[in-house]
Amino acid sequence: MLPVREVMQKSWRTVLIGVFALATATGGYYVTTTFLLTYGTGEHQLSEEMLLNGMSLAAFLELLVTPVLSFYADKVGAHRMVIAG
Known part of the structure; x- marks a missing residue:
């Protein structure tokens, strides 16, 4: 049996949890960095270049x-x- 098929048949719940955990972590990173750029340049008039260099x-x-x-x-x-x- 193919290893991927075996994992999906026997441990699909674990794979699903891993996929959603990764999506949550990655999504949180992008939401945070986008907010930081928008908030920093809009509310505090910081330069986009400085914020990008800091990140x-x-x-x-x-x-x-x-x-x-x-x-x-x-x-x-x-x-x-x-x-x-």
Whole structure:
């Protein structure tokens, strides 16, 4: 049997949850960045270039930090990484 067919037959609920979780996370990112650009340039008269540069820098830093924190979470345990409020 084809692996994709097997997964869809046996674990379709898990696949569906994953698809919707990814759509929610990705959609939230785009809604937030679009709102930031609209709000920043409209209400606060900030330059679009500055906002785009800031978001690009944040995305680059996320690219660098994510693998480090993922490695750390694997070694220490993700439950210990939560910052107590």
